[in-house]
Amino acid sequence: MAEANSYHYKRSNARLIRYCLVPATLAVIYGMGVAQTSGFLAMPEYNQDFGEYNPATGIRALTAPQISGLTGTTLGAACVSAIFAGTVGTRYGRKIGLILAAILYVIGLILNCAARSYAVVIVGKVVLGLAVGLAANFVIAYWAETSPVKMRGLITVLYQAIINLAQFVGACIVKGTNDLTTSWAWRGSLMTEFIPPLILLIFIYWIPETPRWYASHGQKEKARESMRQARGPTWPAEEVDAEVDDIVGMIEIERQLEGSSSWIHCFQGTELRRTLLSIAALLSQEFSGVAFIAGYGTLFFSLSGVSDPFTTNVISSMCGIAGSLTSFVLIKYVGRRKILLVGTVVQTICMFAFAIIGVATPGTNAAARSLVAFVCIFAFSYGASWGPVAFVLIGELPSTKLRSKTLALATSVGWSFNVLISVGMPYLLSDAYVMLGTKVGFIFGGTELLAFVFVLFFLPETKDRTLEEIDEMFMNKVPASGFKTYVTTKTVQGISVQSEVESVVGEDKATVSNFERVA
Numbered sequence: 001m002a003e004a005n006s007y008h009y010k011r012s013n014a015r016l017i018r019y020c021l022v023p024a025t026l027a028v029i030y031g032m033g034v035a036q037t038s039g040f041l042a043m044p045e046y047n048q049d050f051g052e053y054n055p056a057t058g059i060r061a062l063t064a065p066q067i068s069g070l071t072g073t074t075l076g077a078a079c080v081s082a083i084f085a086g087t088v089g090t091r092y093g094r095k096i097g098l099i100l101a102a103i104l105y106v107i108g109l110i111l112n113c114a115a116r117s118y119a120v121v122i123v124g125k126v127v128l129g130l131a132v133g134l135a136a137n138f139v140i141a142y143w144a145e146t147s148p149v150k151m152r153g154l155i156t157v158l159y160q161a162i163i164n165l166a167q168f169v170g171a172c173i174v175k176g177t178n179d180l181t182t183s184w185a186w187r188g189s190l191m192t193e194f195i196p197p198l199i200l201l202i203f204i205y206w207i208p209e210t211p212r213w214y215a216s217h218g219q220k221e222k223a224r225e226s227m228r229q230a231r232g233p234t235w236p237a238e239e240v241d242a243e244v245d246d247i248v249g250m251i252e253i254e255r256q257l258e259g260s261s262s263w264i265h266c267f268q269g270t271e272l273r274r275t276l277l278s279i280a281a282l283l284s285q286e287f288s289g290v291a292f293i294a295g296y297g298t299l300f301f302s303l304s305g306v307s308d309p310f311t312t313n314v315i316s317s318m319c320g321i322a323g324s325l326t327s328f329v330l331i332k333y334v335g336r337r338k339i340l341l342v343g344t345v346v347q348t349i350c351m352f353a354f355a356i357i358g359v360a361t362p363g364t365n366a367a368a369r370s371l372v373a374f375v376c377i378f379a380f381s382y383g384a385s386w387g388p389v390a391f392v393l394i395g396e397l398p399s400t401k402l403r404s405k406t407l408a409l410a411t412s413v414g415w416s417f418n419v420l421i422s423v424g425m426p427y428l429l430s431d432a433y434v435m436l437g438t439k440v441g442f443i444f445g446g447t448e449l450l451a452f453v454f455v456l457f458f459l460p461e462t463k464d465r466t467l468e469e470i471d472e473m474f475m476n477k478v479p480a481s482g483f484k485t486y487v488t489t490k491t492v493q494g495i496s497v498q499s500e501v502e503s504v505v506g507e508d509k510a511t512v513s514n515f516e517r518v519a
Contacts, residue, residue, distance in 0.1 A: 013151060015232040019207045020155050023098050023142050025196035026135035027159050029105055031166025032173075032193050033128065035317065036186075037074075039174030039310065041067060045185040050118045064427050066118065071422035073122050075415050077129025078136070082412035085137035086263070089404030093209045094145070097138035102197035102204075104131035109197075113190050131197075133415065137407045144395030145210035145403070146230045148243075149466045153331040156395050160388035161324035168317035175310045212400045212467070215247045223247065243466075246490070247400065250468040253475070253492050254401055266405055270474050277459065278394045278406050282414030284340075284451035285390040288347050289444030290382055291421040293375060312372055319376040323383025335463045335484070336389050337455055343385020344452045350378040351445035358438025371438060386451075396462045399471055 040046040041062060051060040062070075088097050104127055111124030139159060147155040170189075177189045208230055214223035224244045231240055266275045293316070330339050354374040361367045398406035428440055460483035462470055468490075473483055475492045 016147065016151065016230055017155070019146065019230060020143050020158065022200055022203045022207050023139045024158055024162050025200040026098065026101055026105070026131075026139055027162040028166045029193050029196040030132060030135060031163035032170035032196075033132075034163075035167040035170030035313070036174050036189050036193070037070060038313065039171060039178070039189075040186055041070075042310070043174065043178055043186060045180065045183060049116075049183055049186070050121060068423040068425075068427070069118075069122055070125060072419050074125045074129035074132065075419040075422055077126045078133035079412045079415040079419065081130040081133030082137060082408050082415060083133075084408075085134045085411075086405035086408030088134070089137060089141060089213075089408075093213050094138045094142040094404075095204060095207070095209050097134055098142065098200060099204055101131045101134035101138060102200045104128070104134065105197040106194065106201075109190060109193050113187055133411065136411045136415075137404065140391055140395045141403055141407055142210055144467070145212040145400075146208075148231070149464060152396070152467075153336075153392050153463065154328060156392040157324070157327050157331050157388040159391045160383065161321070161327065164317065164320040164324045164383050164387065168314065168321055171310070171314045171317045175314060178310060211244060212247055212403075215244065215251055216401050220244065220248055246466070246468045249490075250471045250492075251400055254399055254471065263405055266402055266409060270477065271399060271402055271406075274397050274399060274402075274474055275406050275409060278397045278410035279413045280454050280458070281390045281393040281397070282410045283417055284344075284454055285386045286414055286417045286421070287444070287447035287451045288344075288382055288386050289351060289378075289421075289440075289447070290387070291418045292425055292440060292444065293378065293382075315372075316376050316379045319379040320383040320387070323380040323385075324388060326380075326384040327388045330384060331388065331392065335461045336393060337459055337461050339385050339389055340455045340459070341452065343381050343389075344448055344455065346381040347378055347386070348445050348448040348452070350374040350381070351441040351448060353441075355438050355441025355445065358441070367438075393459075393462070396465075396467065396470055399474070400467065 047061045048059075051062040051066065053060050085097060088100065108124045108126075108128035108131060111127060112121055115121045115124060140156065143155045143159070144152060173189050173192055177185045179185075180188070208226040209222075211223040211227040211230065214220075214226055224240065227240050227244050228235070228237075265271055327339075351374075354371045357370045357374075358367050394407055394410050395403075425440075458480055460473070460478075460480040462483065465473075465483075469488045472488055472490065472492055473486055478486050
């Protein structure tokens with residue numbers, strides 16, 4: 001009997017994973033885009049086509065303002081669309097948001113592939129940024145709301161793992177096309193990015209809307225049908241019904257105690273704490289300096305005297321993939337807090353280490369090798385900790401009725417900080433401006449310390465908790481230190497989940513009875 005149950009469990013998880021791989025295509029295109037943009041900054045043909053002529057060197061090259069524009073416009077647009085995603089997700093559902101993101105990706109890629117001027121590239125980057133903001137919201141929300149508690153962490157970890165794998169693929173593609181002596185060096189690379197969004201647009205029809213979205217809109221039977229489809233036909237019907245009942249009951253309690261699902265409620269009552277924690281999780285991810293390493297890695301290696309920056313970027317991407325693979329084991333057996341605390345310490349050491357070595361022995365082969373080593377260690381650590389776990393957290397921390405809006409606020413603030421890094425970094429690295437070089441490690445080493453304080457004192461442990469149990473703990477105002485040992489009662493401030501489910505069932509029966517009398 002135990003073997004049969006195990007077999008059924010695996011079958012159901014296999015179906016869930018297949019459904020979750022469809023939204024994952026948007027993580028693929030994001031990772032490829034980051035790696036390819038980083039490579040283009042050091043690609044001669046891209047600089048020749050879109051850079052400005054420098055009389056001193058006699059060649060065309062991208063200037064610091066142009067480089068800031070390439071990355072800053074994408075992230076700025078992502079900030080705007082992240083807010084817009086909150087309304088779209090709440091009103092129309094996660095699937096509509098995923099479709100809209102894929103369509104925008106295709107439009108942005110068409111503009112960039114056809115571009116013959118820097119202005120057209122910027123317009124394309126804006127459209128791509130709108131897609132990025134939507135995708136970050138809806139992929140995480142979809143995974144968090146369809147996964148069972150034992151699989152939620154593993155499924156959501158896929159986001160960063162896929163991004164890292166896609167960055168590796170993107171870096172390899174750029175390295176492969178870099179030797180071409182025409183605009184196809186970058187156009188050919190860009191055209192490979194059409195594949196992921198087109199896959200999503202083809203297969204999105206077969207995946208269900210999330211059961212929690214249906215439940216939050218009072219569509220209990222559709223929520224039950226969606227849950228059955230996500231779990232698979234071999235999942236016990238009574239477990240599906242019980243899970244949907246818990247979701248419906250907790251949503252009703254939230255409505256009674258927390259009010260409506262408008263934007264202002266993200267900053268009221270216990271929702272304020274959940275909003276701030278979600279924002280802090282993504283800010284701490286940015287505090288690691290990953291935007292600097294991922295977005296300017298190739299350029300930074302080139303300026304730091306590394307002999308083959310393209311190959312080095314590929315190697316660091318491989319280290320990130322290795323870290324992401326490690327996170328699949330860690331997220332299942334180790335708490336979120338422990339992973340982040342250890343990861344933050346390692347990343348802080350890496351940032352300070354390559355900064356100190358760069359200052360002590362500037363321009364030497366030893367300094368260049370040390371830089372590569374610590375960046376690779378950083379990439380592994382980030383891939384195993386902040387990279388995936390931050391996305392797990394922002395899927396778990398918000399309430400069901402405000403998940404889209406809370407995700408929108410968190411991702412928007414995260415992208416805003418990313419904009420500051422992306423726009424400011426070219427000036428910090430350029431010899432025409434500040435030229436900090438490896439000294440930027442001192443900046444991000446300091447911000448990493450802030451992330452450590454946040455995790456240590458404010459972040460609750462959510463491992464092995466259902467989303468409804470997390471709701472209960474927040475609404476009962478359990479402190480961060482008490483989450484791990486708290487025993488759930490399915491009761492919030494004297495209101496039980498069961499009573500709310502019975503109330504909803506009673507209302508449904510009354511509606512049917514009235515309908516029959518009218519008929």
